[in-house]
Amino acid sequence: MTDTSPSAEAAPGLPRLRSALTTFPPYIPGKPPAEVPGLTPYKLSSNENHLPPLPAVLETIAAHAVAPAAYPDDAAAALRRELADRLGVGTDNLVVTTGASELLVALTQITSDATTEAIYPWPSFEMYPQTTGLAGSTRIEVPLRSDGTHDLAAMAAAITEATSLIILCSPNNPTGPVLRDAEVREFLTAVPDHVVVALDEAYWEFANTPGAVDGLELVADHPNVVLLRTFSKAHGLAGLRVGYGVGHPSVIAGLLKAVIPFGVTDLSQAAALESLRHWDEVIDRARQIATIRDGFAAGLRTQGWEVPEAQGNFVWLPLGPLSDAFEDACVAAAIAVRNLGDGVRISIGPPEALDRVLEVAAAFRAEHFG
């Protein structure tokens, strides 16, 4: 990977920026697929939902493309009320943000500064180093175990007086496994009550492993746990930027001070609300995607690949130094995947795209492991 982080010493004549910017890499979005004559290109690099939003949601979006001169409802009252009913929490337990990304930034801002430490698993979501690094906090990246799961014992052992924020990701992006309810509850007994624990459940709708952690139950039992959820993945609304947090009213009140006013547009609120009203269909489609994922992961395992438990809408191949070569093979087949250096993450897409990846993967094995 090329190092594009800015240098602490600004060149003469250029503005001086915070030295914290030198401590973490910029966020790198998934690439678009290459054009290859005769092949339909597929983008399997950003974990987007390959299915469009539900028809009623698309109709709502069209109907709400009005009155852009007016600010949206800053409190997202209608959406929060419906979410509260759906989740069985109070509206004071909820904050709506411009994607879970803004929630992550706000949560870091209300917990972290140059005197504090943040603990999170690695590899995990690329925004964790960005938001915690930008706050100036010391980043403690705890390596995942070899099977792609969180090493909760090591994370607990990393807690110090200075720890202010711990991030957990279930299912973990990019490796795929979920955390188990029992192991998270045990972990929380080792976490001081004043330390905020963010549980990132961006992909919870795709998980089908028995015993997977249920963030809503945890939040009810632990005032220091905050859930991060999003309409970007299972709801298929990544382009409209709506996420939400669930937590104790005191934390939510803090978050409301840190989020950008009027961030979630009227159109986005209306689309999320309509999608929420079709909850059962959304969950059903997530299950269908999970079934396709399980078949795809099984296909890869049959070829001999070691695929970690895949519980999001993506599959991880821990390719190590062969990651670049595998990405190149996918590019040549008009497939964009996410090369994260120590492995390649492949988002679940249409069957034709996944069949093509399986062909690429089989040929790759024959060439490199044959």
Ligand SMILES: *Cc1c(COP(=O)(O)O)cnc(C)c1O
């Ligand atoms: C996609 C994703 C998010 C949030 O994305 P938004 O589009 O900002 O809601 C959060 N966490 C993880 C792990 C993700 O993969």
